Amino acid sequence: MQSGKHITFATARQHQPQINDFCTATANGEEGARPQPAEQPQTSSDIRTIFGSTPTLRAEVIWVLRTGPDSVLAQSFTCGKDKSRYVAAFGLAPYFKKELIAEVKSSGPFVVMFDESLNHTTKNKQLDLHVRFWKNNHVQSRFYGSQFLGHATAQDLLHHFKEFVQDLDLRNMISVSMDGPNVNWKLFEHLQQEHAEAFGGSQLIVVVTQKNLPNPRTSSYDCLAVARNDPLIMAKFHFFMALSRTFTPFLTKYQTDEPVLPFISQDLTVLIKSLLKRFIKSEVLHNITPLQLVKLDTGDMAARIQLKNVDIGLGAEAVLKVM
Template sequence: VTTAASSNSSLRTFVSGPEVLSAEVYWALDVMGNHGSFNSCNGKGQLFHLMFPDSNIASKFTCGEDKAAYLTTFGIAPHFSSLLLSKVKNASDYVLLFDESLNRPLQSKQLDVHVRFWDGDHVSTRFFDSHFLGHACADDLYKPLRTNCNTVGIHGILQLSMDGPNVNLKLFDMLSRDLEEETGSKLLYIGSCGLHVMHNAFKAGSNTTTWDIEHTLSCLYWLFKDSPARRDDYTKVTGSTVFPLRYCQHRWLENVTVLERAITIWPQIQTYVANVNASKLPHPKNKSFESVEKACTDPMFLVKANIFLSVAQECQPFLIKYQTDKPMLPFLADDLFTTLIHLLQRFTAVKLFSEDFKDRSNHKDASLINIGFVADKQLSELKVRKKVSEQDVLIVRKETKEFLVTALTKLLEKCPLKYTLVRNLAWLDPQKIKEKPSLCEKQLRLCLQIISSAGKVRENKCDTILNQFRDFAVICKTSEEASEWPTGAHSRLDTFFHAQLAKEHAFKDLWEIVQKVLLLSHGQASVERGFSVNKNITVTNMKERTLIAQRVIVDHLHHVGGVTNVGMTKELLQSAGCARQRYHAYLYEENKKREHTQQTKKRQVLQDEVDQMKMKRSKLQTNINALLTSADELAIEAEASDKISVLAKSNALRKAAKDKEQELKKYDKNIEKKTNEMKQL
């Protein structure tokens, strides 16, 4: 009776009403949304009992560390994953975005895969899956990505969005070949991520100078990082509590702020260094101080820093604008071209890239090179005060030109402007449709040639699409929404065209091609943001499955706008209710795998022992045969010569062979024993 009562009590603990389960699900979602740990859930049930003594739900609430863990990993995350997969499968086309980075706590490379698809009236980019790798060559990346394609359906993939390493280009070729063999169509290619290209071009340009600005900015931060004594000394001699910010080569947007901070506090930095050199403050014994001290002796450091800042600010608007998941590809060519022209006009009078900007005959005189307003003013002041020579001024202006030439060369080498499809997508700009319909029609025609040759639209539909576009362009001229775009009701291209075309049967074929083009990804911003999420949620000893589950939940919460917007549907509750059962099934399977692994290891150990014994037995048998052969030969010799001593030797060899035969039988028994043990495993 006691056992039955205890069992019923235990059952009541885990079998609660939907209200209690809903509360536990919401609690688990809130923990995930705030990147909390499962351990933080311990004791919350008792706390809620005390806080809400009159609540029946609070009295039954039990969501400690273990329950929160299996509820999220085996209940909530699978449901959210199934919702996403259903949406992607229902969409006719999709784009995969991927990138990998080192996951330090797990000590493996984490390959994050995002999927881009039409979700109702807009294009959505969502986290789809993660894979954990040791090596990350093309073959290693191909297997998990091909698995994801198979899960969704490879026939629907339009594009593989990625950054630019050669490994990724080989991977693109492998998947594109698969797609062509299986469906007859090809992947659309628009180059690598424009954000990466812009950042890497700026970095390549800065590396051609001798200014070492990036290294100095890094040393500035680390000089005062984790050093309360130095921070205190700095504050005492300067009266400032403003310190350098961290410079990171991988943060595209934040480096302008870092440089602005460094320029602002540079007089205080010089004061601090001067006091150290005057022995009024302790001398930091590190390389960071040596680098900062060296920069302080350069009268043109601020000039160089402001040139660096001026060029960075030229690139920043593009980087900010394209840190979005909204469809932006139709504007990419114009925005890239504008940035290129601005950089070009700093050192040359050439207005178009038809002329060779590397040709020195097209370059401005060194004194006319645009180094930025602030830098130019500072340089003039230094000349007046005779702090720098004409030669110094000439050198810094020439280095600025080399900076710009290298950056532009890198941009043109890698940027998406190389591709016809990218250069001709402006036909999707509502303003251009209204103002330049003929030009837009030409661009659409070029796009259709590329897309139809890739097998993504039938050629016999192209004339219909062009006719429908002409009709749509006429409507746009008088459309209020087109006139108000992008400040009107639809500030996104996807929602604008959905409102204009989706429900109009007369534009059915045009809408089909618009959907495909707006789906194409302009960059990797969503994947890069995901790396920050990984860092926030990953803890030591976390299982890979748990990490993926948390990423799925965090992505869903971001998509719906927070925990309070999650619908507590019947399906979600059913999935959450099955979490414990799935968890135990998972533990059972893991235990079986562990046992199988142990048995395999034991079997291998036994097999090695058997192989070793067989080898020794073989050698022993050879030895016995040799002894018997020698004994026979000696016996024949003894018979022929009547020598007793020779016969005695023959008998001794036979006795030795007989003893070894006994040892041979022991080997046979041991081999049989080990073989039987292997059969029982």
């Protein structure tokens, strides 16, 4: 009774339904009398629920119910883990993806979302892609696919991105949602350029203006419409990128569980001074203490450098020179 096998069986028996939950005894009647129909179990009317105390066991019960009644089928049926993986990856997955593509195409405008992260199992970068579209008065967010990457530059991401979406109608793609402002912004520039070349320079705003697509009437669209009419929008983007490169080392350093808090005051001082020196006179910032830095009045025109000397970054300056 102390053996592991006996204990396992005894434990399982406590949760196993008895035969009288399914059948009732019949009194002796005439010869050939047919037994009365079995009563339904009191706990549930679904046999899968009774025997399926765990998700795995429930799946096995359903599988047996499918194959058991047919002896010929049961004799020829084999499906181990390798075959199941093969059927799922090369049989079911292409079918479901084809159905998803058809849904996205019939829905009209859609959004593509992707994220590049490290797969801790394979130790490779993994590119996950999702699509978001409108269906049955609801927003649908669906997984579209994954791909392992090696050295992921903007051109590499563009190559894999194009492979992913080649079956979709990019004329209905109204947005690309990205996970970072650096490499992915370059990817967006490549996509925007190729999109303009592929469709004769027409972009979403133009298509909506020409009433070839309905106005989505969202704040995101309104921001895009305003940005498209702003002649300085590319210069502003490059200025934002310059600022993000200034912030990135600080944010990266303090995204940790290590005890770095004692150094935050000094690092914040360096960060703020590097930002202020773009438009504040150097003599004002020279030998300034952290307390004085906090109390500095940046609205004081006497503390600012001349407008032509404001440091907006090399990228923004290059854009302005060709305008």
